[in-house]
Amino acid sequence: MTRPVRTRGAAAVSLALVALLAAGCGGRPTTHHKPGTSHEEATGTTGTLLTAQDGTGHRLREVPAARAPAVRAEARPDSEGGWNLRLDVTRFRFTPESAGGGAVPGRGHAHLLVDGKEIARLYGPWAYVPPGARSVTVRLHADDHTVWAVAGRPVEAVVPLGPGAPSPSAPAVTPTPTPTADQGRTVTLTITGRSVQPPPSRVELKKGDRVTLRVTSDRADTLHVHGYDRELPLAAGRPATLTFTADRTGLFEVETHESGLVLTQLVVR
Numbered sequence: 001m002t003r004p005v006r007t008r009g010a011a012a013v014s015l016a017l018v019a020l021l022a023a024g025c026g027g028r029p030t031t032h033h034k035p036g037t038s039h040e041e042a043t044g045t046t047g048t049l050l051t052a053q054d055g056t057g058h059r060l061r062e063v064p065a066a067r068a069p070a071v072r073a074e075a076r077p078d079s080e081g082g083w084n085l086r087l088d089v090t091r092f093r094f095t096p097e098s099a100g101g102g103a104v105p106g107r108g109h110a111h112l113l114v115d116g117k118e119i120a121r122l123y124g125p126w127a128y129v130p131p132g133a134r135s136v137t138v139r140l141h142a143d144d145h146t147v148w149a150v151a152g153r154p155v156e157a158v159v160p161l162g163p164g165a166p167s168p169s170a171p172a173v174t175p176t177p178t179p180t181a182d183q184g185r186t187v188t189l190t191i192t193g194r195s196v197q198p199p200p201s202r203v204e205l206k207k208g209d210r211v212t213l214r215v216t217s218d219r220a221d222t223l224h225v226h227g228y229d230r231e232l233p234l235a236a237g238r239p240a241t242l243t244f245t246a247d248r249t250g251l252f253e254v255e256t257h258e259s260g261l262v263l264t265q266l267v268v269r
């Protein structure tokens with residue numbers, strides 16, 4: 001990496017800045033580009049690359065909600081077992097031809113996760129999910145494999161499958177992540193500097209509910225659940241999860257020790 005040389009003037013400085021931005025691309029810098037790709041494609045500067053990652057080690061790429069892609073998914077039982085999954089994407093185009101290139105708004109592919117484990121990459125709206133799966137997650141990625149994100153959360157659809165899942169006459173359509181039976185209620189929080197996404201609010205729980213806090217902080221910190229006295233170390237940029245049973249009623253604050261932020265309040269009735 002060359003440093004900007006001031007005497008070369010503004011053009012040299014801005015080129016160096018572009019190089020810096022490209023090199024900062026998620027530890028997965030794009031090193032090859034097809035001839036004829038645009039400047040934006042070549043630099044991968046679309047949106048804001050967050051330090052937060054999804055559960056599979058891909059960094060999130062934040063875009064404004066109004067311009068963000070969206071995905072809904074529906075699973076129908078297949079006559080030979082398993083499910084046929086259909087995606088309904090908006091502001092998004094599957095671009096297998098440019099996978100591995102720079103991030104371009106509204107383009108990319110999906111990653112298919114079965115029970116939280118990545119099993120396939122999707123280049124189109126249909127996928128087959130083998131029998132035995134309990135839930136599928138479809139997450140939208142840019143060509144450089146970063147995850148399209150809004151408010152610090154991946155753009156994804158989660159479809160519960162298996163026993164207890166809705167029948168074919170009432171297909172599961174989930175525009176937003178839904179909790180799985182195992183973990184109960186999942187609360188996903190992202191801390192960037194002094195800001196918390198989603199903004200602090202209250203989470204209503206019934207006594208005996210399982211609750212999972214999934215927290216990503218851009219700096220090392222310690223999460224503390226008051227009343228329950230549960231702590232969770234947070235490593236910078238890595239999601240950490242804490243699951244517990246809300247077996248005491250009351251109002252409990254969830255805060256960070258180092259930065260002293262109140263992330264949310266748990267109301268257990």
Ligand SMILES: [Cu+2]
Pocket residue numbers: 109111121141144145146
């Ligand atoms: Cu990918």
